[in-house]
Amino acid sequence: MAPPKKSALPKPLPDGFILTDTEKKKWRLGRVIGQGGFGLIYLASPHVDRPVAADTDFVIKLEYHDNGPLFSELKFYQRAAKPESMRKWTRSRKLDFLGIPTYWGSGLAEYNNLRYRFMAMDRLGTDLQKFLESNAGRMKKATVLQLGQELVDVLEYIHENEYVHADIKAANLMQGHRDPDQIYLADYGLSYRYCPDGHHKEYKESPKKGHNGTMEYTSLDAHKGVDPSRRGDLQILGFCLLHWLCGSLPWDKVLKYPAHVQEAKTKLMDNLPDSVKQLSVSRESSTDEVAAFLLYVKTLNYQEKPNYQHLKDLLSRAVRGRLDFSRPEGPAAVSSTRGQDPGTREKQNVGRAGRARGAKAPVRDEEQDDGMRSKPVLAQYRRGPPSQKEEVLHEVGRSLRPRRGPVTYVDDSDEEQEEEEDDEEDEARPRAIAACYLRGPPIGPRSQSKQV
Known part of the structure; x- marks a missing residue:
């Protein structure tokens, strides 16, 4: 056979x-x-x-x-x-x-x-992406900060054992089967041994390995093709916290173009803390703590051990106890992932390091995507489409204002890779950037990705 x-x-x-x-x-x-x-x-x-x-x-x-x-x-x-x-x-x-x-x-x-x-x-149990979809892409601030502190504890343990997770996101956060207030960081299919036998990997940029991970949250190091590290995990977590508070991210509309996502993230990190504080959707849901969190992560060197207690202190809040996943009050961005099943979302991530994603523990239905939704033609296109440079600047320039744009996940392309049953670490080998990305195609109205 x-x-x-x-x-x-x-x-x-x-x-x-x-x-x-x-x-x-x-x-x-x-x-x-x-x-x-x-x-x-x-x-x-x-x-x-x-x-x-x-x-x-x-x-x-x-x-x-x-x-x-x-x-x-x-x-x-x-x-x-x-x-x-x-x-x-x-x-x-x-x-x-x-x-x-x-x-x-x-x-x-x-x-x-x-x-x-x-x-x-x-x-x-249930993954937290379901709660985001039912709550316009947002969580209450107290819940976000409490989750952040718990995840810092998880990351500290993983990091102390020579690994990084490299794919933190709501779809990989699961409630306990018996206790829904216990949240687990799951899916270690992209985990990476950054410090084998106590020897930290060297910083080395590799364009052929660039943009690995889930495009919305992956770190700037990953965009440059640098091996995952502790600071990369923390930056990914910071982007997640920002998304959960605001319901969207400044680079949502350019997710199909990794180089543009990298540019928008660089702009945000270069202009901290104001670039994040300005994204607050309300006074009650201010992003001050997340701004301070990302600002500290920015100070870390590639091989530097983070001060995890300081990170938890930056996210400290008096609220403790049961997590509240009810809908937050106030304005929110509308997420285009609403109505999608978890199986679709799982396939809709960019740059899988040349290997297949691992299976997840919660139930995964197999319904099709809700399909494409048309958008009105912008006025500038009626006058004739702008140049690529003008359009990218227009898109990224809007990133420092609170936005209600939809969150879009794009199709994941899993590549085949031989795995042998030995003790060697299965290291990531991201795909080369397609030629169309290197030319920087113009950004047009997006449509939802379909399940492969």
């Missing part, structure tokens, strides 16, 4: 199939509850003598053996996220909770002459 194409989802295993992990622990598969990237997510249970209960606390991610994202995620969990290590860290930092899913085991399987790789882990 010819090997399956890597771009295809794995053929499902039968209900009740028994898997045995590397520690000889057995797992029984239940129904498929979702999919993402090139993997399937099954309900699972260690009680193999009876059907898997609908309220089980475990899931199993399954991919073809030769695919890459699950391999990368496994390496992260095996090296950096052992349950005992996380418990020890949580106690030493006097934390009530550390939002990293628990890894329970992994192994290989074969069925009908096809080889699979699997990983058992905590079952998680």
